[in-house]
Amino acid sequence: MHIVYVSDGKAGHRSQAVGLYKAMQRQSADEVTFEEVSIDQLPVFSLFLAIFKKSIVALKQPPDYIFGVGSHTQFRALLLGQIYPEAKTIILMKPNFPVTWFDYAIIPEHDSVEASEHVITTQGALNPIVNEQRHQPNRFLIALGGSSKRHQWNEAKVLDAIQQIVNLHPQAEIILTTSRRTPKEFLAHLNEKSFKSQLKIFPVEKTPQGWIFEEMQKAEAVWVTEDSVSMIFEALTAGCQVGIIEIDRLKSDRITQLLDQLLTQALLGENKVKLLNLQLDEATRVAHILLKT
Structure with a gap:
């Protein structure tokens, strides 16, 4: 064939x-x-x-x-x-x-x-990821995007969400990565926070091709800023629980409506962090x- x-x-x-x-x-x-x-x-x-x-x-x-x-x-x-x-x-x-x-x-x-x-x-769109059943308990990934045609980066909201995740999981291994859309000054501001010591930070410039997909296979849960819709579905397909970090919206359209629909399906934790637990294998x-x- x-x-x-x-x-x-x-x-x-x-x-x-x-x-x-x-x-x-x-x-x-x-x-x-x-x-x-x-x-x-x-x-x-x-x-x-x-x-x-x-x-x-x-x-x-x-x-x-x-x-x-x-x-x-x-x-x-x-x-x-x-x-x-x-x-x-x-x-x-x-x-x-x-x-x-x-x-x-x-x-x-x-x-x-x-x-x-x-x-x-x-x-969501199809992707090449499969759930390899290698997820490690208490290992988490935070993947940050940035501004887009429908979203505006909000540093305060993102820092607050990261702090909530760290506070909820004090014994966890938490890995954070950026994207090419993440503002350059963000990591400098993150480094000033006391909770930064509980994070392992990998800027996108220092991650090889395929790195983030491998991290999804090992993570128990992944938190993604809401501008990165494809990554939300990739993490779900990898078999992770997925948290959505909300930032500011510039407009409402079919994509933001999809996000709202996903958020209504999310479990709301004690610290107001929302987690999706959908099993996807659309391809x-x-x-x-x-x-x-």
């Missing part, structure tokens, strides 16, 4: 495609191969010409599945589906075209598209549906 992924080069989009591929690989009795092809290698005019030839030189072998994630990949995925009509076209997002044009659209529930013959809805569930059909 051969999967061709039409890539726009964005890491978040690739993570979704790889997550589904890995899940299909785990479940399939056949060998599953994965080929990533950049949109730059797939000019639209060349794809139109290739429809008549029923093949294209950019691909190593004919695909059984064609994945697309991102607006610029959708039309190319559709054209590849015309070149290779035996292949199933899978778009991992709410498409700009009618969903019936694809074999399947994998769409997060917060995009408000109803499940149907061509639509599989998911809790595996979607892969099962695709392989069954």
Whole structure:
């Protein structure tokens, strides 16, 4: 079984495609191969010409599945589906075209598209994480984001939340990491706090690729600032309890509504820190549906 992924080069989009591929690989009795092809290698005019030839030189072998994630990949995925009509076209997002044009659209529930013959809805975007059952009691991770198009960083709220976590777990090993959006001055201000001595701090600049996913596998619980929605779902998929650190919102939209929905499902501890305890394995569930059909 051969999967061709039409890539726009964005890491978040690739993570979704790889997550589904890995899940299909785990479940399939056949060998599953994965080929990533950049949109730059797939000019639209060349794809139109290739429809008549029923093949294209950019691909190593004919695909059984064609994945697309991102607006610029959708039309190319559709054209590849015309070149290779035996292949199933899978778009991992709410498409700009009618969903019936694809074999399947994998769409997060917060995009408000109803499940149907061509639509599989998911809790959050897919990711390549699996729960490896390696979580260590009393080991916690705090992952900080920053300002975004819908959130404004609030240092006071973040420091208060960190102090609450430390006070609640005085004997725990608590690891804290930042992101590239975390304000540069934040760690200097954190270092001035008395509770800093109970934290092991790893700035994002000093963490290798894949570090945070490994930490999720070892953590009993992960606290994430609410701007980092993908990381919330990654931590849930890793099997962690997940706390959401609230910061200021600039606007209300489908993502903030999703956060509110998640927060209503959270357990409220004595210190007002909210924890989610959802069991997610969406890539595996979607892969099962695709392989069954």
